[in-house]
Amino acid sequence: MKRKVQRHQTLIISYLIAVVLFAAISVYKPGFASIDHIRVLCSEAAIIGIVAIGQTFVIITGGIDLSVAWMVGIAAIMVTNTTGSLDENLIWAVPLILILTTLFGVVNGFCIAYLNMPPIVMTLGMNTVLQGGLVAVTQGAPGGAAPALIKKMGQGSLGGMPYLILIWIILAAAVTLLLFKMRYGRELFAVGNNATVAAYSGISVRKVTLAAYAVSGLTAGIAGMLLAGKVGQSYLGIGDNFQFQSIAAVAIGGTSLMGGNGNYLGTVAGAFTITIILAILAALNLPFGVQKMAYGIVVLISVLMSVRKGLRK
Numbered sequence: 001m002k003r004k005v006q007r008h009q010t011l012i013i014s015y016l017i018a019v020v021l022f023a024a025i026s027v028y029k030p031g032f033a034s035i036d037h038i039r040v041l042c043s044e045a046a047i048i049g050i051v052a053i054g055q056t057f058v059i060i061t062g063g064i065d066l067s068v069a070w071m072v073g074i075a076a077i078m079v080t081n082t083t084g085s086l087d088e089n090l091i092w093a094v095p096l097i098l099i100l101t102t103l104f105g106v107v108n109g110f111c112i113a114y115l116n117m118p119p120i121v122m123t124l125g126m127n128t129v130l131q132g133g134l135v136a137v138t139q140g141a142p143g144g145a146a147p148a149l150i151k152k153m154g155q156g157s158l159g160g161m162p163y164l165i166l167i168w169i170i171l172a173a174a175v176t177l178l179l180f181k182m183r184y185g186r187e188l189f190a191v192g193n194n195a196t197v198a199a200y201s202g203i204s205v206r207k208v209t210l211a212a213y214a215v216s217g218l219t220a221g222i223a224g225m226l227l228a229g230k231v232g233q234s235y236l237g238i239g240d241n242f243q244f245q246s247i248a249a250v251a252i253g254g255t256s257l258m259g260g261n262g263n264y265l266g267t268v269a270g271a272f273t274i275t276i277i278l279a280i281l282a283a284l285n286l287p288f289g290v291q292k293m294a295y296g297i298v299v300l301i302s303v304l305m306s307v308r309k310g311l312r313k
Helices: 002-028 035-060 068-081 087-113 119-138 148-155 163-181 183-193 195-200 205-231 242-252 264-283 288-311
Strands: none
Touching: 002 264, 035 068, 035 163, 035 183, 035 205, 035 242, 035 264, 068 087, 068 119, 068 205, 068 242, 087 119, 087 148, 087 205, 148 163, 148 205, 163 183, 163 205, 163 264, 183 195, 183 205, 195 205, 242 264, 242 288, 264 288
């Protein structure tokens, strides 16, 4: 009961932070709160939030996924380069991309769960391998234009609501249901709380862990394709920012980086908070170096708070 109350308090605080930041900058920059700009902010947050779905799963187990950056990049470049910018090629390209990024996640999960590789070492190594492989295949050339349908998903709207937001809402609802109403969600939290106890309870810790990294690969692939549609094209390094943005969103949202507890609705608040912070730094016209420093400080503070929370668990 006490943990449930704490979880709700953390969730409320996460959203309050986002609201206060938004209100503060809206007073300073009135146009910040315009409907059009809110749509832009929501679309930016959606990409971070989708990448952070898998990151939430992985962090709940007590792990971390530093390979999402180039999984996002591979998905973005593949959806532009393999389709020739033609919608009809999406029928096979989309499944291929999602299978591939999911397999990358499975490799991460297998090596971590079955070969006892440290998550930070395995996923950072995977990220480097993917980066090198993509550069070798593309010879450093930029990607092509995104197919019209992908552009529509990334830039269009339905009744004034961006498709990106609609997709994110659907995914968020599915993830919340999975985490709190289905067996896998309970097993995920059990593994994060104490893997040894979970194993004695009959939970296959290795399979649960592997599945979490597979989900991370899958959601990175979805985000990468949508990002290509949002930008209209792809390029090397398109996913670089999402490595730490996804982790920061999870940490700000109240999920302990030590594992065992969390809530994807909190991660949603974290994604909005990261987006608003980045927008505030840009609106203040600070030098680029100062913006990066300020953003880094915010990320470090959020991670520190999350770790302290995990140590008190």
